[in-house]
Amino acid sequence: MLMDRIRRIASSQDFAAAAFFLALGAVGLWFSSALTIGTAARMGPGFFPILVFGGLLLTGALILLQTLLANNLPKLTAPVIRPMVCIIGAALIFGITLERFGLVLSVAMLVVVARLAEFPIQPVRTALLAALTAFVSVLIFREGLGLPVQVWP
Amino acid sequence: MTDIFANLSLGFGVAITAENLLYCLIGVTLGTFIGVLPGIGPLATISMLLPLSFYLDPVTALIMLSGVYYGAMYGGSTASILMNLPGTGASAVICLDGYPMALQGRAGPALIATALASFAGSLIAIVVVGLFAPVLAGWALSFGPVEYFSLMVAGLLAAVLLASGSPLKGVAMVFVGLTLGLVGIDVNTGAYRFTFGTPELYDGLSFVVVAMGVFGFGEIISNLERRYRSAAAQTKYIFGWRDLLVTRDDVRRSILPVLRGTAGGSLMGVLPGAGTTIASFAAYAVEKQVARDPSRFGKGAIEGVTAPEAANNAAAITSFIPTLTLGIPGDAVMALMLGALMIHGINPGPQVMTNQPDLFWGLLASMLIGNVLLLVLNIPLVGLWVRVLSIPYGLLYPPVVLLICLGVFSINNSVFDIFLVGAFGIFGYMLIKLGCEPAPMLLGFILGPLMEENFRRAMILSRGDFTTFIDSPISLFFLLLAGAMVIWATAAGIRKSRRDSAALADGERR
Numbered sequence: 001m002l003m004d005r006i007r008r009i010a011s012s013q014d015f016a017a018a019a020f021f022l023a024l025g026a027v028g029l030w031f032s033s034a035l036t037i038g039t040a041a042r043m044g045p046g047f048f049p050i051l052v053f054g055g056l057l058l059t060g061a062l063i064l065l066q067t068l069l070a071n072n073l074p075k076l077t078a079p080v081i082r083p084m085v086c087i088i089g090a091a092l093i094f095g096i097t098l099e100r101f102g103l104v105l106s107v108a109m110l111v112v113v114a115r116l117a118e119f120p121i122q123p124v125r126t127a128l129l130a131a132l133t134a135f136v137s138v139l140i141f142r143e144g145l146g147l148p149v150q151v152w153p
Numbered sequence: 154m155t156d157i158f159a160n161l162s163l164g165f166g167v168a169i170t171a172e173n174l175l176y177c178l179i180g181v182t183l184g185t186f187i188g189v190l191p192g193i194g195p196l197a198t199i200s201m202l203l204p205l206s207f208y209l210d211p212v213t214a215l216i217m218l219s220g221v222y223y224g225a226m227y228g229g230s231t232a233s234i235l236m237n238l239p240g241t242g243a244s245a246v247i248c249l250d251g252y253p254m255a256l257q258g259r260a261g262p263a264l265i266a267t268a269l270a271s272f273a274g275s276l277i278a279i280v281v282v283g284l285f286a287p288v289l290a291g292w293a294l295s296f297g298p299v300e301y302f303s304l305m306v307a308g309l310l311a312a313v314l315l316a317s318g319s320p321l322k323g324v325a326m327v328f329v330g331l332t333l334g335l336v337g338i339d340v341n342t343g344a345y346r347f348t349f350g351t352p353e354l355y356d357g358l359s360f361v362v363v364a365m366g367v368f369g370f371g372e373i374i375s376n377l378e379r380r381y382r383s384a385a386a387q388t389k390y391i392f393g394w395r396d397l398l399v400t401r402d403d404v405r406r407s408i409l410p411v412l413r414g415t416a417g418g419s420l421m422g423v424l425p426g427a428g429t430t431i432a433s434f435a436a437y438a439v440e441k442q443v444a445r446d447p448s449r450f451g452k453g454a455i456e457g458v459t460a461p462e463a464a465n466n467a468a469a470i471t472s473f474i475p476t477l478t479l480g481i482p483g484d485a486v487m488a489l490m491l492g493a494l495m496i497h498g499i500n501p502g503p504q505v506m507t508n509q510p511d512l513f514w515g516l517l518a519s520m521l522i523g524n525v526l527l528l529v530l531n532i533p534l535v536g537l538w539v540r541v542l543s544i545p546y547g548l549l550y551p552p553v554v555l556l557i558c559l560g561v562f563s564i565n566n567s568v569f570d571i572f573l574v575g576a577f578g579i580f581g582y583m584l585i586k587l588g589c590e591p592a593p594m595l596l597g598f599i600l601g602p603l604m605e606e607n608f609r610r611a612m613i614l615s616r617g618d619f620t621t622f623i624d625s626p627i628s629l630f631f632l633l634l635a636g637a638m639v640i641w642a643t644a645a646g647i648r649k650s651r652r653d654s655a656a657l658a659d660g661e662r663r
Contacts, residue, residue, distance in 0.1 A: 013588040041617030045344035048605045059325040095571035096230035116550040
């Protein structure tokens with residue numbers, strides 16, 4: 001019974017959230033130790049941060065307490081890796097290639113990588129979308145708004 | 154009386170310029186477009202338009218961005234009625250009676266009725282704003298840093314407690330937002346805070362990057378995840394064009410509901426945290442309660458469509474009141490508007506109404522124009538919006554990813570920002586997984602530096618005496634309000650968990 005309860009608590013969303021808040025608060029306090037705190041009347045750069053991280057730790061602790069006492073906790077569902085990797089990956093690749101390879105190629109790569117998140121991988125649709133998006137983005141961002149990026153490598 | 158006329162003529166003078174009219178049209182059209190489309194909301198769209206708005210005049214920027222917001226309230230019901238799939242959160246409740254109406258062949262009247270109800274709700278709300286905002290601003294002119302700090306505390310708490318989601322987690326998210334606001338060089342002391350040696354962070358985190366990453370990417374990733382779990386069947390939309398126009402009976406039935414919805418929606422819009430979604434749900438609940446025959450609801454009752462529509466439009470408009478007069482944003486969208494103004498060097502507050510009346514009145518006048526444009530756009534163009542719904546999401550989201558990347562890039566021509574927005578995308582997804590609402594975080598992020606500034610000034614003025622916050626009657630009022638809200642929320646939470654455990658016990662017994 002107890003093991004059951006512990007397992008239920010540990011796999012709940014709120015428990016993970018509380019863990020995150022407590023961790024962030026602790027890390028924040030640690031990094032704030034380098035800042036001078038000062039007094040209330042003459043606040044140093046560290047004064048407000050201490051208040052903020054203190055508040056974070058307090059609320060995190062309260063949430064943790066709540067998970068120990070509550071009855072029906074929403075469960076933590078496993079993250080689906082593929083969409084996140086494809087979308088963020090597309091953005092990262094775009095960032096890396098934009099200045100080296102120019103607008104057209106980096107846009108095309110972004111679209112291709114982003115489309116990998118879709119289930120049946122449709123190469124023709126993807127290629128067409130990539131071409132169209134690249135063309136329109138050159139029109140809008142380069143010609144229309146005058147963004148300082150090269151079109152080609 | 155003459156005061157109002159003078160202000161209105163100033164406002165129209167500002168609103169009826171070629172540039173402002175053009176951007177108003179762009180805003181409302183774009184707003185309707187993304188309102189119609191499920192999967193992209195006004196919040197993500199506004200955050201993506203922020204880089205563009207930097208190049209514009211502050212009034213023009215506000216006109217366009219607000220056009221997107223209330224425009225989305227018009228378009229949102231289209232997908233609800235035709236596909237039982239809401240285009241915006243506020244239109245979710247329209248599915249309940251709108252879709253049955255479409256199934257009965259009454260899609261046309263439903264769509265037209267929502268357009269008319271939206272117009273009526275917006276119009277009345279605009280009048281409310283014009284009457285009350287100056288009064289509120291006048292009162293707030295006497296606020297000092299002490300009162301402002303307490304007001305921000307109360308406002309943030311209200312925004313957290315009245316909105317959806319677990320209140321404690323919401324408060325924690327406000328603190329997370331405050332944390333993000335700490336990054337950068339402290340203006341008062343010149344100290345480097347949490348910059349980890351990266352020069353790009355010296356100016357702090359750009360709120361556009363945070364908003365686009367958390368809301369933009371976060372929304373896309375969770376949409377895609379949802380499509381994974383359930384291969385969402387491409388729902389065919391019902392086209393019952395049996396009769397196109399609203400009947401006199403429809404209009405007769407809707408007058409009081411629209412008025413009630415507008416009243417409720419206007420009130421909800423002003424309250425921080427209660428937004429368009431709560432307004433529309435509350436309006437539906439009220440109509441069902443006061444109806445002579447509540448069993449009609451859920452089967453195509455026109456009141457169930459017109460009242461929420463009026464409410465969500467009214468709420469969208471009146472939510473500008475606290476933002477423009479006090480500088481307190483009620484929800485994430487208003488936080489973005491506030492941020493947009495701050496980038497232009499305007500610190501919203503009561504002084505803005507007196508120092509730059511053209512901003513407020515110009516915006517108000519343009520809202521009037523915008524709503525007329527929307528009425529004109531939405532009734533004949535319904536067919537177009539319906540066809541827009543047939544664009545598969547799979548073709549829509551890659552360009553959105555690109556818009557996010559190029560958008561953040563254009564702020565500082567810095568590739569670092571692209572990596573940063575990606576990082577916040579991951580962060581946003583993590584928040585969704587942990588069941589944490591990101592809106593309170595955005596509010597805390599935008600208000601954080603202001604809160605610190607006011608707190609510091611209050612402490613300097615009082616020479617370190619904390620009791621200054623209760624010495625001022627206005628400040629004391631706000632703090633007591635905050636305390637009352639916490640007590641109310643805790644009591645409601647305890648009551649709810651008692652009800653839940655009783656239900657669980659009941660279930661087990663059976």
